[in-house]
Amino acid sequence: MSKVNLKKLASELSVSISTVSKALKDSHEIGQETKHKVLSKARELGYKPNPYATYMRNLKSKTIAIVIPEMTNNFFLQVINGAESIAREKDYHLLVYITHEDAQKEIDIINHLQNGRVDGILMSLSSTTTDFTHLHECINNKIPIIFFDRICHEIETVKIITDDFASGFAATEHLIQNGCRNIAYLSISKNLSIDNKRMQGYLEALDKHNMKPENRKIVKCSHDPKSNYREIKKLLSGPVKVDGIFASIEELALATYSVCKDLAIKIPQKLKVICFSNLITADFLNPPLTTITQPANEMGIAAASQLFKYLDKKGGEMSNENIIIKSALTVRGSAGA
Amino acid sequence: MSKVNLKKLASELSVSISTVSKALKDSHEIGQETKHKVLSKARELGYKPNPYATYMRNLKSKTIAIVIPEMTNNFFLQVINGAESIAREKDYHLLVYITHEDAQKEIDIINHLQNGRVDGILMSLSSTTTDFTHLHECINNKIPIIFFDRICHEIETVKIITDDFASGFAATEHLIQNGCRNIAYLSISKNLSIDNKRMQGYLEALDKHNMKPENRKIVKCSHDPKSNYREIKKLLSGPVKVDGIFASIEELALATYSVCKDLAIKIPQKLKVICFSNLITADFLNPPLTTITQPANEMGIAAASQLFKYLDKKGGEMSNENIIIKSALTVRGSAGA
DNA sequence: TATATTTACGAAAACGTAGTAGTAAAAAAA
DNA sequence: TTTTTTTACTACTACGTTTTCGTAAATATA
Numbered sequence: 001m002s003k004v005n006l007k008k009l010a011s012e013l014s015v016s017i018s019t020v021s022k023a024l025k026d027s028h029e030i031g032q033e034t035k036h037k038v039l040s041k042a043r044e045l046g047y048k049p050n051p052y053a054t055y056m057r058n059l060k061s062k063t064i065a066i067v068i069p070e071m072t073n074n075f076f077l078q079v080i081n082g083a084e085s086i087a088r089e090k091d092y093h094l095l096v097y098i099t100h101e102d103a104q105k106e107i108d109i110i111n112h113l114q115n116g117r118v119d120g121i122l123m124s125l126s127s128t129t130t131d132f133t134h135l136h137e138c139i140n141n142k143i144p145i146i147f148f149d150r151i152c153h154e155i156e157t158v159k160i161i162t163d164d165f166a167s168g169f170a171a172t173e174h175l176i177q178n179g180c181r182n183i184a185y186l187s188i189s190k191n192l193s194i195d196n197k198r199m200q201g202y203l204e205a206l207d208k209h210n211m212k213p214e215n216r217k218i219v220k221c222s223h224d225p226k227s228n229y230r231e232i233k234k235l236l237s238g239p240v241k242v243d244g245i246f247a248s249i250e251e252l253a254l255a256t257y258s259v260c261k262d263l264a265i266k267i268p269q270k271l272k273v274i275c276f277s278n279l280i281t282a283d284f285l286n287p288p289l290t291t292i293t294q295p296a297n298e299m300g301i302a303a304a305s306q307l308f309k310y311l312d313k314k315g316g317e318m319s320n321e322n323i324i325i326k327s328a329l330t331v332r333g334s335a336g337a
Numbered sequence: 338m339s340k341v342n343l344k345k346l347a348s349e350l351s352v353s354i355s356t357v358s359k360a361l362k363d364s365h366e367i368g369q370e371t372k373h374k375v376l377s378k379a380r381e382l383g384y385k386p387n388p389y390a391t392y393m394r395n396l397k398s399k400t401i402a403i404v405i406p407e408m409t410n411n412f413f414l415q416v417i418n419g420a421e422s423i424a425r426e427k428d429y430h431l432l433v434y435i436t437h438e439d440a441q442k443e444i445d446i447i448n449h450l451q452n453g454r455v456d457g458i459l460m461s462l463s464s465t466t467t468d469f470t471h472l473h474e475c476i477n478n479k480i481p482i483i484f485f486d487r488i489c490h491e492i493e494t495v496k497i498i499t500d501d502f503a504s505g506f507a508a509t510e511h512l513i514q515n516g517c518r519n520i521a522y523l524s525i526s527k528n529l530s531i532d533n534k535r536m537q538g539y540l541e542a543l544d545k546h547n548m549k550p551e552n553r554k555i556v557k558c559s560h561d562p563k564s565n566y567r568e569i570k571k572l573l574s575g576p577v578k579v580d581g582i583f584a585s586i587e588e589l590a591l592a593t594y595s596v597c598k599d600l601a602i603k604i605p606q607k608l609k610v611i612c613f614s615n616l617i618t619a620d621f622l623n624p625p626l627t628t629i630t631q632p633a634n635e636m637g638i639a640a641a642s643q644l645f646k647y648l649d650k651k652g653g654e655m656s657n658e659n660i661i662i663k664s665a666l667t668v669r670g671s672a673g674a
Numbered sequence: 675t676a677t678a679t680t681t682a683c684g685a686a687a688a689c690g691t692a693g694t695a696g697t698a699a700a701a702a703a704a
Numbered sequence: 705t706t707t708t709t710t711t712a713c714t715a716c717t718a719c720g721t722t723t724t725c726g727t728a729a730a731t732a733t734a
Contacts (some may be wrong), residue, residue: 016714052392053690056719071411081408096433115385284377286623353684390720393689
């Protein structure tokens with residue numbers, strides 16, 4: 001079962017390699033009869049062109065990468081799903097890399113993608129990334145990056161985001177309209193664009209309703225579940241009065257649920273909770289979780305589509321635009337009726 | 338910013354391509370001084386070897402693929418996470434493909450991987466796959482496949498599974514011990530090894546406790562949420578008495594929750610529910626969902642590790658063994674205390 | 675001093691594909 | 705009939721890397 005390549009086909013058919021290659025490409029230079037012979041022999045032996053050799057000729061890898069910070073979050077799962085479907089449609093291949101929120105891993109991964117392995121990258125930043133040299137280098141090497149969700153403002157490229165500010169505003173206002181007067185914001189990382197925007201929405205909503213923001217009500221969380229639990233517990237059992245929580249990501253809402261369970265705080269009676277989330281189980285939680293649902297699948301599709309749009313018109317410049325796909329507020333039980 | 342390759346380095350340094358290549362590989366054939374010059378120039382220009390050209394020389398793609406049926410399930414998410422971590426460790430790259438439970442897509446994907454693109458494949462079967470020609474062909478082409486979870490018995494290779502039979506038995510017995518006398522099994526697909534094993538465990542537990550299996554209590558579900566909802570609703574509102582449900586996968590347990598919500602059937606008072614699941618929110622559901630939790634991350638790690646074990650001793654034969662990683666029954670509320 | 679060995683490099687081939695250029699033979703046009 | 709065009713093929717090269725082989729010069733050995 002030795003590998004069947006053009007040379008093998010050629011020798012089997014007693015023609016030249018060029019003839020086989022051209023016949024398979026349906027070139028006009030090859031006669032009908034020969035084409036048929038080549039095609040049927042290729043089928044018979046199960047010839048599949050070697051992708052790496054093909055790359056060597058036309059320097060197109062037909063491969064893109066998606067770099068995400070973690071896999072515990074439903075959002076990224078759905079983005080991958082969307083991106084994969086577009087890649088498949090375009091007959092491209094999708095490499096997946098997880099940075100685990102580690103800036104060094106992100107740098108290593110990006111560096112590994114510098115020499116032709118991929119034609120482009122879809123990416124959401126790690127929360128610990130503060131230096132963007134590796135990304136600039138990537139752009140210098142003419143490898144396009146499309147950001148989604150956690151974008152890098154410094155890089156001029158297409159960015160797929162949701163309306164974080166407006167949604168943060170809406171989420172906070174929803175809590176206010178349901179009676180909350182002391183709303184805490186659970187932040188995930190200062191470094192992240194999404195966190196800043198969501199918090200700005202939160203602050204703007206407070207301001208509109210004449211509520212003063214308090215630093216004590218802005219809890220800096222991380223990706224360590226235990227420390228998040230501690231911080232939220234400290235908030236909810238401490239001196240600061242809190243009757244509403246706006247969690248920037250779903251992990252923090254679940255941590256809140258966990259704390260409330262342990263402290264016997266009733267949601268939504270004593271505490272109303274709302275968060276950005278793509279949990280499929282939001283409806284079945286106790287109580288059902290009111291969420292800002294990001295169009296994750298659509299964002300994956302948009303990111304991949306934008307990348308292919310650029311790759312297809314291969315001469316052009318990458319435009320520097322934000323593509324905004326709106327999130328939806330889904331009222332369930334956790335923030336009151 | 339033209340691509341920096343060996344040729345470019347060589348001309349910059351006025352040495353031959355061979356010298357540069359060997360210097361970068363720290364060959365003894367190259368003098369210390371030259372090595373230093375080459376290395377520093379390589380760093381200066383940011384040389385990264387082209388992976389496809391490297392492939393052309395040693396015919397190792399340093400890439401593996403993971404082929405999964407869907408992305409809506411937390412199990413596969415965690416498997417990818419585990420597999421990616423091992424791949425990263427080995428400096429390999431991971432391609433992700435989703436069959437969307439479509440046999441034809443599975444065939445297309447496997448065919449696309451036939452000529453060298455990957456060194457090996459991790460795979461979980463689509464539920465609609467009944468013919469395994471494409472997989473046999475893969476093995477014939479010397480591309481190793483490691484199956485996990487949804488395995489293919491026909492192919493002689495390493496398979497990573499959980500103790501589906503024992504867990505199915507334990508799940509059913511747990512329901513029985515909590516008072517259920519009329520237990521239904523929600524099946525996902527006749528084609529799947531896991532479904533059969535889990536159902537056998539279910540039947541064995543019924544038998545042990547002198548309960549007769551009834552076809553009416555075995556509900557054939559699919560991957561269509563709406564039809565699943567209908568089928569489960571039919572079961573729970575029909576003439577067949579049912580006081581316990583064992584769902585083979587988490588989607589079916591959630592569908593059951595949905596039906597119970599709409600029919601106002603109290604879980605666990607009127608109906609006890611248990612299922613195979615990797616939901617991170619199981620604890621927060623209403624009621625908390627008692628689950629058989631598969632060691633998904635470990636299975637991903639095991640699958641990738643086994644593949645690399647084979648790839649590393651590249652001469653050998655692939656062994657035909659089942660590696661079983663046990664699942665754990667986590668008692669929460671949905672199946673009674 | 676003459677010969678053997680080691681050191682440090684370069685030339686070239688190969689991996690599989692795809693395209694350019696070249697060329698006999700056949701067909702069409704003059 | 706001669707010339708031009710078309711048809712249908714082959715030879716060869718390049719993509720970037722790695723490695724084998726070859727070889728001068730330097731060094732060690734006899």
